Amino acid sequence: MTHLLNTSWxxxxxxxxxxxIIGLEMKSYQMRxxxxxxxxxxxxxxxxxxxxxxxxxxxxxxxxxxxxxxxLGAHFLFYYWHKLLHERLGILSFLxxxxxxxxxxxxxxxxxWIFALLFVAIIFILNANARINLFVRTIEPxxxxxxxxxxxxxxxxxxxxxxxxxxxxxxxxxxxxxxAVVVVSLLSYVGYILESYFFKAKGYFLTGILGGLYxxxxxxxxxxxxxxxxxxxANIFAASIVIATAVMYVRLFIIAxxxxxxxxxxxxxxLLLLALISAGVAWFFYSKRDITRRKExxxxxxxxxxxxxxxxFALLFVxxxxxxxxxxxxYGNTGLKVLSFIVGFTDIDPFIVSILTSKFKITTLxxxxxxxxxAGSNDILKxxxxxxxxxxxxxxxxxxxxxxxxxxxxxxxxxxxxxxx
Numbered sequence: 001m002t003h004l005l006n007t008s009w010x011x012x013x014x015x016x017x018x019x020x021i022i023g024l025e026m027k028s029y030q031m032r033x034x035x036x037x038x039x040x041x042x043x044x045x046x047x048x049x050x051x052x053x054x055x056x057x058x059x060x061x062x063x064x065x066x067x068x069x070x071x072l073g074a075h076f077l078f079y080y081w082h083k084l085l086h087e088r089l090g091i092l093s094f095l096x097x098x099x100x101x102x103x104x105x106x107x108x109x110x111x112x113w114i115f116a117l118l119f120v121a122i123i124f125i126l127n128a129n130a131r132i133n134l135f136v137r138t139i140e141p142x143x144x145x146x147x148x149x150x151x152x153x154x155x156x157x158x159x160x161x162x163x164x165x166x167x168x169x170x171x172x173x174x175x176x177x178x179x180a181v182v183v184v185s186l187l188s189y190v191g192y193i194l195e196s197y198f199f200k201a202k203g204y205f206l207t208g209i210l211g212g213l214y215x216x217x218x219x220x221x222x223x224x225x226x227x228x229x230x231x232x233x234a235n236i237f238a239a240s241i242v243i244a245t246a247v248m249y250v251r252l253f254i255i256a257x258x259x260x261x262x263x264x265x266x267x268x269x270x271l272l273l274l275a276l277i278s279a280g281v282a283w284f285f286y287s288k289r290d291i292t293r294r295k296e297x298x299x300x301x302x303x304x305x306x307x308x309x310x311x312x313f314a315l316l317f318v319x320x321x322x323x324x325x326x327x328x329x330x331y332g333n334t335g336l337k338v339l340s341f342i343v344g345f346t347d348i349d350p351f352i353v354s355i356l357t358s359k360f361k362i363t364t365l366x367x368x369x370x371x372x373x374x375a376g377s378n379d380i381l382k383x384x385x386x387x388x389x390x391x392x393x394x395x396x397x398x399x400x401x402x403x404x405x406x407x408x409x410x411x412x413x414x415x416x417x418x419x420x421x
Contacts, residue, residue: 012055015103018119019051020044022100022126026093031127047100055104065105071100084292096122154182171359172321180353181314183258187251188214204233208240212247217347219244220382224389224398237394238284241386242401246278246377252352252375259356260367265366270412274375274405281401318349321358324351333366341410344377358387365417372413379406 019115023044050072056066067296076094099122100379106115191213202221211219227237251273320343327335341352351374356369362370383402387395 015055016357019048023047054101056117059105176357204240205280208244212244216248218243224386228389229396234393235285236289238398239282241398243282249275320351340373341377345381369413369416376406376409
């Protein structure tokens with residue numbers, strides 16, 4: 001198959017076909033965007049000949065390829081001068097034509113997938129005009145700055161940090177500290193983007209799902225407060241609160257798998273079982289819900305890539321490493337279990353990541369046990385939030401469910417070192 005794709009006649013056929021299809025797409029694009037303009041460079045034949053010209057000049061060699069590109073650019077220069085006279089500034093035709101002209105050189109000198117990837121990218125981008133315009137009208141300007149912060153956190157700062165442990169009392173490297181910040185922030189950022197822009201007008205149940213990806217605790221508080229304002233719908237709020245916890249178990253596995261495959265595989269069965277049980281309870285409440293209610297826009301989260309948030313997580317992470325090291329040194333595995341239960345009543349992410357990344361003198365089963373115990377006590381904390389912020393049936397029903405799920409999670413954590421699931 002590879003030999004067939006590398007034959008000259010097949011390369012010519014692929015380049016010609018790609019140029020023709022892109023020409024059709026350009027014509028369609030111009031009819032959608034500039035339906036009243038008759039002076040456009042964008043027929044299917046034009047782009048087909050540009051693709052053929054690029055392939056033929058590549059085969060001829062002797063600087064014909066750059067000479068052809070200069071001639072093509074000169075032609076578009078006169079065309080653009082004419083556009084300026086009519087106060088039109090777009091250069092899309094020239095950009096697409098230049099890429100089509102490169103098809104010949106790409107298919108001859110590089111693997112076929114590069115040519116195919118460029119072809120698909122051009123088609124998708126040309127078809128994304130309406131969605132891009134909608135996205136530009138919807139997105140907040142600060143989100144562009146936020147994305148730049150993500151690049152700063154991951155691609156700029158992270159590679160510069162040393163990978164050696166800081167000290168015997170802090171058995172973690174600066175690289176792993178910041179890697180933890182990047183991974184947890186990025187996972188939360190996915191939930192933030194989905195909730196803020198892709199599912200803006202959503203129901204309560206979807207709010208619980210997306211909120212669980214970011215923070216099940218935050219989702220629980222927001223939904224409980226909302227239920228206290230509503231006159232009915234206890235079951236839908238209870239279902240939404242519990243489903244956030246179900247997603248939390250999936251989120252914990254993703255974090256564990258990223259940082260420590262061995263521990264992740266140790267706790268995958270308990271986490272999957274707990275996620276299914278929680279989802280089953282949520283579905284039970286959901287099936288008993290009132291008639292369909294109007295979708296509302298609810299926000300359960302703030303932007304997780306704000307630098308103060310990232311620095312706070314890094315600080316809590318370091319504190320958790322120090323505390324865990326101290327507890328293990330003086331109180332052993334029993335102390336770790338007690339610490340795990342206490343930490344569950346705070347933000348458990350820094351503690352869990354510290355267990356996954358630091359070189360503590362504990363077994364894989366003991367590490368998995370600590371993670372499950374912390375998650376279980378965190379469920380009990382969310383149960384108290386559900387009751388406190390609601391004081392209605394939604395809070396009572398979800399609170400009881402979360403307590404039972406939390407006790408089951410703690411029980412699995414305590415049993416894990418003795419009964420490997």
